[in-house]
Amino acid sequence: MLDKHLSHTLSDWMQQETEQPIILSSRIRLARNLENFVHPLMYDEQTALEVLEEVSAVLKPHYEEVRLSALDKNERQILVIKHLVSKELLAQDHGAVFLNEDESVSIMVNEEDHIRIQVLGPELSLDELYSKALAVDSLIDEKLTLSFDETLGYLTTCPTNIGTGLRASVMLHLPGLSIMNRMGRIAQAINRFGYTIRGIYGEGTQALGHVYQVSNQLTLGKTEEAIIEDLKQIVEQIITEEEGMRKRLKDYDYIETADRVYRSLGVLKYAQLITAEEASLRLSELKMGIDMGIVEPMPFRFNELMVAIQPPFLATLEEAIPVNEKRAKMLREHL
The missing domain is CATH 3.30.590.10 (Glutamine synthetase/guanido kinase, catalytic domain)
Structure with missing residues (x-):
């Protein structure tokens, strides 16, 4: 086990x-x-x-x-x-x-x-x-x-x-x-x-x-x-309070919020290199966009990806490739 x-x-x-x-x-x-x-x-x-x-x-x-x-x-x-x-x-x-x-x-x-x-x-x-x-x-x-x-x-x-x-x-x-x-x-x-x-x-x-x-x-x-x-x-x-902030972002700052979410989606789908810190932020903003109805639901497991992007799990994949490249590739394939 x-x-x-x-x-x-x-x-x-x-x-x-x-x-x-x-x-x-x-x-x-x-x-x-x-x-x-x-x-x-x-x-x-x-x-x-x-x-x-x-x-x-x-x-x-x-x-x-x-x-x-x-x-x-x-x-x-x-x-x-x-x-x-x-x-x-x-x-x-x-x-x-x-x-x-x-x-x-x-x-x-x-x-x-x-x-x-x-x-x-x-x-x-x-x-x-x-x-x-x-x-x-x-x-x-x-x-x-x-x-x-x-x-x-x-x-x-x-x-x-x-x-x-x-x-x-x-x-x-x-x-x-x-x-x-x-x-x-x-x-x-x-x-x-x-x-x-x-x-x-x-x-x-x-x-x-x-x-x-x-x-x-x-x-x-x-x-x-x-x-x-x-x-x-x-x-x-x-x-x-979090629900109130999300409602405010959607009602009064929709364009800025949608831009933030779609930029994160773009980075996750196309980046060739990405750090764990940026990947965490981008995944968070994409989850927010899905939960707020800004982005259509997609195969996306936030909890699992937040673990999978961490260096210990990436270390077992294609050792010759730098970890930031492995992370970006894994996220592209997932999305």
């Missing part, structure tokens, strides 16, 4: 007949640590291996174990691009991830915390994903003793995760708000309520293709259910 995880650009859970205009995916992540071991930032090699063996004994009967030490650099990057592991896990010599068949569940071991349970799903499905994450959490808790304080909650390496250890996030496609320069105002507004907007690959990354990740910052002092409910309300408000 490992070949499937590394060769398929789109996880099975993302295989939908139609893509949503704004919501791309949802995620629930739970941070957990084992009581009898120091946190990973204080590891020596032996401790890392002991933690991995204890967690593996619990998870291996249910999930496929992928140890990063068995992967080359490109294969590791593929897992990051598909959101199955974090960039931080790649820095760990004895890191591993446990995956289910459709890649909707990934459990990282020896990242910033001993265990990070991640469950992914389409649309705004946070409640369902939280239930799935709790099932994994219970499986681990039955066999291993987790680090927990009656007053503080789950104890984590980073103080911002102490409490529930929960990070809930939703991936959104927001070209209207980006084009109208409203993202800064949105970020300031939700920050006051303990939520934040990050780039496509989380903290410290840029918003490629107008794709943003909205998530909670605080995990202490609120229940998991309250964090999720508040995030859903914030996301619904952002969606309303």
Whole structure:
């Protein structure tokens, strides 16, 4: 099954007949640590291996174990691009991830915390994903003793995760708000309520293709259910504002918006060289044009192409050709 995880650009859970205009995916992540071991930032090699063996004994009967030490650099990057592991896990010599068949569940071991349970799903499905994450959490808790304080909650390496250890996030496609320069105002507004907007690959990354990740910052002092409910309300408000910006672009700036969309379509269909950054932008503007009815629907899977244009996937194609040329060729053939 490992070949499937590394060769398929789109996880099975993302295989939908139609893509949503704004919501791309949802995620629930739970941070957990084992009581009898120091946190990973204080590891020596032996401790890392002991933690991995204890967690593996619990998870291996249910999930496929992928140890990063068995992967080359490109294969590791593929897992990051598909959101199955974090960039931080790649820095760990004895890191591993446990995956289910459709890649909707990934459990990282020896990242910033001993265990990070991640469950992914389409649309705004946070409640369902939280239930799935709790099932994994219970499986681990039955066999291993987790680090927990009656007053503080789950104890984590980073103080911002102490409490529930929960990070809930939703991936959104927001070209209207980006084009109208409203993202800064949105970020300031939700920050006051303990939520934040990050780039496509989380903290410290840029918003490629107008794709943003909205998530909670605080995990202490609120229940998991309250964090999720508040995030859903914030996301619904952002969606309303994005829809308003798209309507304004179509009603009052139609020619400029159509020109932007058709220029992107032209670049994608005819460019001989294109960077990942430009390709992301052009794909985003084409998706916006299709969703707004400016361009006729066509065979076009935004989520899949946003993964396929990244260097790790292109590296396996015709090695003698420069990556920007490979990317342009792939996009021409697709469109």
